Amino acid sequence: MSTRIHLPVVKVTVLEDRALVERRADVVLPAGPQRLCVEGLSPLAVDRSLQAQLTGGTVAQARVSRTWKEKPRGEGARVQWTGLRRRVEDLESEWKRAQADVHRLRARLEVVTVAREDVLRAIAELSGVGRAKPESWREQLETVRKEAASTEEALRLAQKHVEVTQQRLVESRAALIQGELPEQQLVTAAELEANHPAGGTVSLRVTYLVPCAVWRPAYRATLAPSEGGEAVTLECEAVVWQRTEEEWKDVELLFSTARPTLGASPPRLVDDWLRLRDKSEQEKHTVEVSIREEAIQTTGEGGASQTESMPGLDDGGEALTLRASHRVTVPCDGAPHRVPLFQFSAPATSELIGYPEHSPLVHRVARFNNRGSAVLLAGPVDLVRSSGYVGRSQLKFTGVGEKLKLGFGSEDTLRIARLVDSKQDTQRITGKRTRTHQVKLFLSNTGTRAEKVVLEERMPVSEVEAVEVKLHHDQTKPAPSKVSEDGIVRFELAAPPRSQQELAFTYSVASSSKVAGL
CATH class of the missing domain: 2.70.40 (Deoxyuridine 5'-Triphosphate Nucleotidohydrolase; Chain A)
Incomplete structure (x- = not known):
């Protein structure tokens, strides 16, 4: 026992x-x-x-x-069974009334049939003795015919009503029997x-x-003025869904990024043969190059690249465990429930920055350090300013103390227009090709307040000696404040109120005659 x-x-x-x-x-x-x-x-x-x-x-x-x-049967089940039994009783009464209507109409139809036979018998008897009354007989036959037609139609409808009521009664009785079975x-x-x-x-x-239990991180970032400038308050929450058929009431809740079911096996070793061969004459005189887009693989401000084929939690490769700040009750309803984890405030520096190649808008971007007690996992973040909710963005994995940036909406008074012109020049003697790209940017400020705006453009970066990328400083006005190793060109501009200004940005890509692929 x-x-x-x-x-x-x-x-x-x-x-x-x-x-x-x-x-x-x-x-x-x-x-x-x-x-x-x-x-x-x-x-x-x-x-x-x-x-x-x-x-x-x-x-x-x-x-x-x-x-x-x-x-065990509850009160709600008894009320439901009572209503179902009442429905069965009502259908039984209705079915009996419908059957009585059918019997009544059949008796009436028999009476009409007998009356018709009496009229026909009277016609035969009176016609034989010379007492014919055609007009009276016509009216009597017409009356009998109409009464028979109406009675037959009513009988047809009554029989159909009996069939429908009987079908509904059978279904209700089956539901009643099923409902009375113990669940x-x-x-x-x-x-x-x-x-x-x-x-x-x-x-x-x-x-x-x-x-049937899952969690994902979610954030809320608030940009507000502070004593020394601006500050960002970041709140981290865990969104929990559970449908485990048991109630988690007043429990200690922890959130882990571990994957205990992720199988690990050593790679299979196969033979990798390396073979040498002499280059052909065409390969000796040709340099194959190609243009590719490459994301900057960093955490924090640059953002870590996520693999699309592996959805889930991005923890940077190290399993983490976060603890709820208090005991939590999570009902078993499959709905999302937010559980606070931690929050911190950090001083921030914000600027108006635009990326003309991607959008004509100018955004407010804030940079601050992760001063929290734990790393920030990748997840959605709600953006809030002093005016209220401004949108939603995606927060990348960020370590403790790393710098990150968030965009807090666009400025309606600032707009950027972009024009691009390209031309190619080939030297006849050496065959050297030079493609020149001229980019013109137009920044307009329709507001009544002067703003400082940062514009970022990009230019390609060469990895081979046969291709040379050059920025034309004499044709780039105003001069850029910074050109990074990754080809990001940064312009810092002052936008007076009710103004429009033009920016010129020119670079060239020169390649020898041996280069193929550009």
């Missing part, structure tokens, strides 16, 4: 696509071996993940058992073979994995 005990859920660690549930409580046990049954587990509990620990004793065996039991529910429990030498009050702990 098993001793039935109840262990409440005290701690839940939510992983990327599942959860580790811990039940723990102090129980009173007698000395010696015994069988324990811990009820209330989720029906989705993974059997092989069940573990049990008993302080001062041992657990020889632990397994998950599932049985079907009759679900079954799957009861899941953990059966333990325990042994405690002394007995008494001991602590029993049971853990198991359950699917």
Whole structure:
């Protein structure tokens, strides 16, 4: 005989696509071996993940058992059954009335038939003795014909009503029989073979994995003025969904990026043959090049590149565990629930920056350091300024102390227009090709306040000696404040109120006659 005990859920660690549930409580046990049954587990509990620990004793065996039991009927079910039975009674009464209407109409039709026969008999008898009344007989036959037609139509409708009512009655009776059957529910429990030498009050702990639980990070960034300039307050939350068929009530909630089910296996070693051959004459006189787009692979402000084929949590390759700031109740409804994790405020420097190649808008971009106690996982971030909510962006993985930047909406008074002109020149003697790109930018400020605007353009960067990229400083006005190694050209401009100004940016790409692919 098993001793039935109840262990409440005290701690839940939510992983990327599942959860580790811990039940723990102090129980009173007698000395010696015994069988324990811990009820209330989720029906989705993974059997092989069940573990049990008993302080001062041992657990020889632990397994998950599932049985079907009759679900207790609640008040709502009784009300539903009463309404269904009332519907059956109403349909039975309606069906009896419809049958009575059919019998009445059939009797009436028989009376009309007898009346028609009487009229025909009178016509035959009176015509034989010379007392014909054609006008009277015509009226009588017309009256009998109309009465028979109306009675037959009413009888047809009554019979159809009987059939429909009988079908509805059969369906309602079947639903009533089905509803009165006891509803079954799957009861899941953990059966333990325990042994405690002394007995008494001991602590029993049971853990198991359950699917249908997931979490993702979410952020809220607020840019506001401060004493020394501006500051950003970043709030980190965990959005939790769970449909594990068990209630997480007032539990200690942890969030982990670990992937315990991610299988790891060493790579298969195969032969890699290297072969040498002499270059052909055409290959000796040709340099193959190509233009490619390359993202800057950094964390923090640059943003880490995410692999599209591996969706989920981006933790930078190191498993992390975050803890909720207080005990949490997460109902089993499949709806998203937000759980606060941490927040911090950091001084920020903001500027108006535009990327004319991508958009004609000028955005307010703030840069600040991660002063939180943990790294920032990749996730959506709601952007808020003093005027209110301004939009949503995506926060990339950022380590502790790293700098990151966020765009807080565009400025409606600033616009950028961009024109591009390209021409190519080829020297006849050497065959050297030079392609010149001329970019013209027009910045307009329709507001009543002067602004400082930063514009960033880009130019290609050459990795081979046969291709030379050159910035024409004499044709670039105003002069750029900075040109990075990655080819990002930065212009810092002052935009007076109600003004429009023009910016010229010119660079060339020169390649020898041996270069192919450009």
